Amino acid sequence: MRHRPLGRTGLTVSEIGFGCASYWGLSRFDEGEAVRLVHRALDLGITLFDTAPGYSRGEAEPRLGRALRGRNVSGLVVATKVGTFHAGGGRTGRDFSPAAITASVEASLKRLGLERLALVQLHGPAAAELNDDLFAALERLRERGLVAAFGANSFDPEVIAAVIAAPSLDVVMLDYNVLRPERVALIEAAAARGKGVLAGMPLAMGHVDGQIRKVRGLRDLWYAARALKNHREELALAERFAFLRHLEGMSAAQAALAHVLANPHVACAVTGTTRLAHLEANAAASGLVLPDEVRMKIYEAQQG
Ligand SMILES: NC(=O)c1ccc[n+]([C@@H]2O[C@H](COP(=O)([O-])OP(=O)(O)OC[C@H]3O[C@@H](n4cnc5c(N)ncnc54)[C@H](OP(=O)(O)O)[C@@H]3O)[C@@H](O)[C@H]2O)c1
Numbered sequence: 275m276r277h278r279p280l281g282r283t284g285l286t287v288s289e290i291g292f293g294c295a296s297y298w299g300l301s302r303f304d305e306g307e308a309v310r311l312v313h314r315a316l317d318l319g320i321t322l323f324d325t326a327p328g329y330s331r332g333e334a335e336p337r338l339g340r341a342l343r344g345r346n347v348s349g350l351v352v353a354t355k356v357g358t359f360h361a362g363g364g365r366t367g368r369d370f371s372p373a374a375i376t377a378s379v380e381a382s383l384k385r386l387g388l389e390r391l392a393l394v395q396l397h398g399p400a401a402a403e404l405n406d407d408l409f410a411a412l413e414r415l416r417e418r419g420l421v422a423a424f425g426a427n428s429f430d431p432e433v434i435a436a437v438i439a440a441p442s443l444d445v446v447m448l449d450y451n452v453l454r455p456e457r458v459a460l461i462e463a464a465a466a467r468g469k470g471v472l473a474g475m476p477l478a479m480g481h482v483d484g485q486i487r488k489v490r491g492l493r494d495l496w497y498a499a500r501a502l503k504n505h506r507e508e509l510a511l512a513e514r515f516a517f518l519r520h521l522e523g524m525s526a527a528q529a530a531l532a533h534v535l536a537n538p539h540v541a542c543a544v545t546g547t548t549r550l551a552h553l554e555a556n557a558a559a560s561g562l563v564l565p566d567e568v569r570m571k572i573y574e575a576q577q578g
Contacts, residue, residue, distance in 0.1 A: 275319030276560045278541045280351070281470030283423040283444045285392055287351050289535050289560040291322035291472070292553075293546035294338045296500075297493045299330025303548060305337065311553055312341035318557040322351045324447075324472070324544045326397055327382055328367075332360030339386040347388065353472075354382045355397035355427060370396065370403040372411035379415055390419060395447055396426040401436045409442040427474060431460060438464045447472040450540065452482060452518075452533050453511045455576045465539035476534040476543035479505060481512035483526040484519055493548050514575040524562060527552065531559035533572055 276289045292315045297303050312323070323342075325334050335354060342352070356378040361367030379394055394415070396404075404426075415421045425445025426437040437446050438460070446464050450457045450473040464471050477483065479501065486498045486509065501509055518526040527545075534543045545556045564572075 275557060277319075277321070279470075280393075280423070280472075280541045281444055281465070282468040283393075283470050285351055285423060285470070287322040287470075287472075287542040288320045289542060290320055290531065290557050291324055291542045291544035292320050293474070293544045294323055294325035294334045295329040296546050297330075297496050297548050298546055299325070299334025299337055301333050303493065305340075307548070308337055309341040311547070311550065312338065313345075314550055314553055315557070316345060318554065320557060321349055322353060322472075322542050322544065324353045324474070325386075326355035326358065327378060327385075328355075328358045328360045328397070331364055335382060336385045339388075343387055351392040352386060352388060353393035353395060353425075354386065354391060355395045356382075357399055357403075358397040368398075370399055370408060372407050375408065375411050376415065379420055383420065391421045393423045393425060393445060394421045395424070395445065396428075396437075396443075398428055398430075399426060399433060401430075401433050404433075404436050404440055409440065412442050423470075425470070425472070427472075431456075434460050435463070438467050438469055443469070445470040445472060447474045447544070449473075449475045450534055450537070451476050451478040452515050452530055452572055452576070453478050453508060458537065461537060461539050470541050471539050473534045473540050473543045477527050477530050477545055478508055478512055480527070481505070481509050482515050482518060482530045484512075484516065514578075515572070517571055517575075518568075521568060524559075525555055528555055528559040528562055529564060529568060531556060532562040532564045533569075535560070535562075536564065536569075 277286045280287050356375045357370045359367050412424045423444040427447040429449040518529045
């Protein structure tokens with residue numbers, strides 16, 4: 275596994291990160307399997323684990339805490355979020371007030387069993403919520419030694435631009451994958467300001483691999499239902515990249531990750547998975563180089 279600096283945070287992260295979200299975090303997904311995935315990720319040299327208080331109906335963060343118990347966490351970047359929470363019944367609540375942000379970090383530390391968080395990200399803030407009171411609360415958490423670096427996770431270009439301009443924020447996590455070439459300008463702007471860049475959804479939720487057609491169990495049905503409910507546009511767009519499913523020497527998912535990591539400003543591609551074979555394939559994408567003709571075909575598919 276290769277590692278890259280996370281902007282100017284002083285942190286170093288593995289090129290492939292592990293997303294502790296979605297089906298992985300749900301109690302209906304076997305705890306033993308979920309924990310084994312985290313331990314295998316550690317063995318493979320993965321050092322960035324991304325989660326949030328509200329992920330997987332609030333079950334992902336405490337599960338990650340249990341998975342890391344007894345492990346050496348000193349070199350890890352355990353990243354969580356603030357501003358959103360599980361409000362019951364599968365609903366997500368939002369609160370970006372300074373008091374809520376402070377309480378959220380303190381509760382996450384307990385659930386994760388950590389004394390300090392390497393990275394805390396604002397989870398989908400509105401541009402207007404990025405105000406001085408919020409930044410002052412973040413700086414107080416930094417001064418208390420509870421958090422090393424702050425960032426924000428957004429898929430909204432206007433918010434991402436505001437995050438890049440904010441001195442208190444060191445990292446931006448955005449949706450960068452083969453379907454999103456328009457993110458390159460924002461990634462370059464972030465790097466020019468010394469921000470670390472994390473690619474969330476680097477596999478476009480598995481759509482590039484045609485995951486939705488490979489229903490083998492409950493977990494696949496869950497992802498298929500989510501895609502049909504929320505991501506029909508991405509599903510259709512991903513079909514332009516179907517040629518990636520027939521490459522020699524690499525899977526579509528690996529090609530998608532290699533594409534994301536070909537951007538030198540991306541520190542880490544954060545992928546979620548519930549399968550050991552997928553985790554191992556994703557880890558093996560670190561260091562893969564796409565042949566020129568594949569890069570050209572991706573470019574052509576992106577042009578429509
Ligand atoms: N999705 C979002 O809206 C969002 C927002 C903010 C941050 N994030 C962060 O980014 C991470 C990744 O997001 P995501 O939406 O891509 O992940 P995700 O929601 O966890 O979904 C990943 C999908 O890709 C499939 N997959 C993973 N590795 C694969 C492989 N090698 N071959 C084929 N299919 C593979 C998974 O299926 P298997 O389980 O079968 O592998 C799953 O269907 C999240 O876990 C989270 O930490 C996501």
